[in-house]
Amino acid sequence: MYQVIARKYRPQSFKDVVNQEHVKTTLENAIAQKRIAHGYIFSGQRGTGKTTVARILARCLNCIQGPTSTPCGECASCKEITSGGTVDVIEIDAASNRGINEMRELRENVRYQPARDRYKVFIIDEAHQITSEAFNALLKTIEEPPEWVVFVLCTTEAHKIPATIASRCQHFSFRSVDFEDLVARMAWICTQEGIEADAEALAVLAAAGEGSVRDSLSALDQAIACCGSKLDAAEVRALLGAFSLESLEKVTQALVESDSRRMLEVVDELERNGHNLQHFSRELARYFRNLLVIRISGAASRLVAASAQQREKLAEIAAGFSEEDLTRYLQLSLDLFRDLQFSLQPRFHLEIGLVRLVQAGRLLPIEQALAQLGGVRPATEPRPAQPAAAPAASSAPPQRTGPSPFDLDRAKKATSRPPEPQSSGANALAPEPASAPMTAGDPRERLHGYLHEKGLTHLADAVENARITVTGSDLQVVSAKSYALYFRDRGFEEAVRECFGRPLRVRFEIGDAAPASTAAPASAPPAVTEDQATSRALSHPEVQRFREVFPAGEIRKVRNLKEP
Template sequence: MEYQVSARKWRPQRFEDIIGQGHVTRTLQNAIKNNRIAHAYIFSGSRGVGKTTAARILAKALNCVNGPTPEPCNNCDPCREITSGLSTDVLEIDGASNTGVDDVRELRENVKYAPMHGKYKVYIIDEVHMLSNSAFNALLKTLEEPPAHVIFVFATTEVHEIPSTVLSRCQHFNFKRLTLIEIVDRLRLIAEKDGIDINGNGLSIIAKAADGSMRDSLSILDQVISFCGKKVDEKEIADVLGVINKDIMLAFIDRLKNKDSAGIIKIIREVQDCGYDVRQFCNNLIEHIRNIMIVKVSSSPEELIELSRDAVDEIKRLAEGLSMEEAQLFFSIFSNVHKEIRWSPYPWMSLEMAAVKAVHVPSFKSIDKLIEFVSGPSGNTEDMGEYRSQKPENRIKAKEGIQNTEVRSQKTDFQKGEDEGLQEPQDKREANITGNGNGSSVNWDELINRVKEKKPNIGSYLEQGELVRNSEKELIIGFSDRSSFLIELIEREDNKKALKNLINDICHRDIHLKFVKISANADSGNIGIRNGAGVDINPLVKDALNIFGGKLLGVRKIEER
């Protein structure tokens, strides 16, 4: 007997044999039962999902001697002729090679003739989107009012390229991409009938390589059988397809989780020696990291991960030691290197550097745990790394020699007034701008708040600065080296003019503004004392007041010699 490839040998011959397209087959069967058969259909979807097969079965169901019937018998002469492709009443036309208007004109002439044997004349046009615009226009009238005995079935993978005038004259059915489980179950059934010994993981590799196409999976199965014979091994399938074994990917992520740089470099070298493509390796790695994220967020990850159940269980084991933050960071790192290696002269080295970078990223603590630790009792026993060894008052430090804004916001007893119960009325905010009420100094925090109300962007710039000099006629605002770029933004003509007008309106006097850089080695305490600004909130002064139990009565500037 002449050999037939599996895709032809196991092509479905009944609606019930079509997998994954129940919404299509049920609609067509009900239309036949209720005598509501349309004169034109469009079957769209990716390759190998059953579009042409469904069209042939529909033609058999319409022309069967028992029909029209929801299921063809496959035993009568019309059914057998259609199955073998010999029926004169079912014409399959390749749209890619019959694209011209002359081909459509010939079709228009032929539709006038009645079917020779069956009840309907069925025209199946595959890849119909390849027809020219002129051909589509020539088909419109026939498509709108065809003879009663004519049925058109158009199959396409690019439905968006079909003119809307054609779409509006047809019933459109969208064929779904097949899932990995659907393909694996079908392959297992075919392998059992053909006497092929292959396990579930091997079938999963084939189904994954098919990318949702049943026809592609059967073609791959034929190729694997030709290489392996009747007993198919999972490793041999990976070798035939050039697929990186999942165990390698799982081992890579395991070493990533355990911070094993040497082990990761060794795996990358082994993958390179095996001749695998570096971009394909990155693709697989990114997909496995994505699967870890799915495992952590979904209660039923098996429905969202296209792997065998054993592989999903292995991913669950790996996910136990990784946080969501780490998984997202790994995804970002390897996604970026995947883009870089396309143009890199040293793609494998780029991958190695990215892997080492991912290994040496410090362990994440969730924000919730940090908040719980900081706000909890001092006896908290949770391991929080270096945070545990620090006293609460030492956890917040000035980074560039300028006191942190949290220190700025604290108020001394002198500012609050000797009477702690005395509260300032809310409607006297203008008075709060001057620190002591005589107009000689400015309350920095209140000034920032007022500026932010009018100009939020300028206010946010000022928040990064420090009040270095505070006099009746001049404000000197300093920025650390890291924040010095903000000086250029503030000194833009429009920003500086707006800020000066705001401060003049708030303080009711003309104040000169100056912006300077502050060295990272500057003593933040001495800056405040030397310029007479913020002495009452300076940490050195506060410590002295607390030690000696004193109160700040005034500030006197000492001339430098």
């Protein structure tokens, strides 16, 4: 009869158990010192060895040569445990025996001495499923157990074990098994089974288990059933719906080049080759997760289930992105994975998702934007509105190798922008308004020059977009609402006094600032319906400064967060 690999290769002694060193050592010591606890909790991910270790413990305790940490494996007791339960080693699946009656029965059973062996060992699987009354019924027994009783409560959800029970047990948490150990274990099993498997195939299987030995071994079973005695990475991948690093790399390559078209090609290729798009999105999320982890913790990180070679490769790719980028990509790919689960149009969803990644890559990290708010822009420089000259040194993300997709995109957008009608935007591209030169005696020009010199560029810009006249001791300002706050600012009044050498009363008025086609920079106020809240928001200095930093930006909507 064919026996599944996971069961056939269930470790029979501590030395065969992979990882879980802390559990093994502590139990071995306890046995050697004859300090056996009456209650244990084994918690951890499924398939990491909880039941296995519980059975080994039972063997250690009941072996005819024991208690010993190296049971003989020959005596009746050892043999019976290997093939399942014995009279004195009782395995209970709490998923189906969770009620009070079962626990009362168990309590009864506990009272009798072992039939043959030294200890009565109760291995309770899925212990978190036991109802709270049933736990209560058990409490007294666990509190004052007969000397021959050992309970092992196995659970994937330790927090669901009541504190009253947990406090009377020794708790061991089982770790998910390290990638390299898992690969080694599977390589050994393959040799035993006469299966030839290349390292990459094993790596795919190990990664598929996500730290669970049982899941990886099930995948191995499946692979053998499908591919026979020679396992090949590509076949195994196809079987498990996994994707090679190369195919995922196409996505990051398209991100580096900020190329949405390439993304669409990726989707097309997947469809044509009959790949499951949902699987792809899952693998993509895992890929970004690994890139992020490696970007943070380095190529040696234990947290990434991949071979050393693959981790090197991942590190190389990750170096091309910032931590923020990768975080954003991971978030978006998780959203994409979620969306695809319910999607009736997986292809469209995947296309949107991947294009969104490209767009997200064009965002400027907020820290950088804020740094620019600090007035990095040289005071003498004209507004950075010219298109092709876009990559201003200050806006290149520091960690990125090569040009920033943000800059590239900005340049691209600017050059591909269709020529705008003469009346509104044409001269926005010119550094200085050509048609309405400021005359020498013009107070606006004087003020503008002065403000620039002082590095007060935001005020200079406001002035540039205003009509300014001086009559007597008044300085009349006419400008768009959005600049109101600047002109009402005390800083402006002071600047005026210094510029003209005397105090002038600033009289501000909302109106059409540009009799000629002066000014309107690239960041000219967009067409937003200007109710009161909107104009208040737009004239807020913070918002103004953001718009200086993001000259190509556009305010689409102003929303009052206090309103639902």
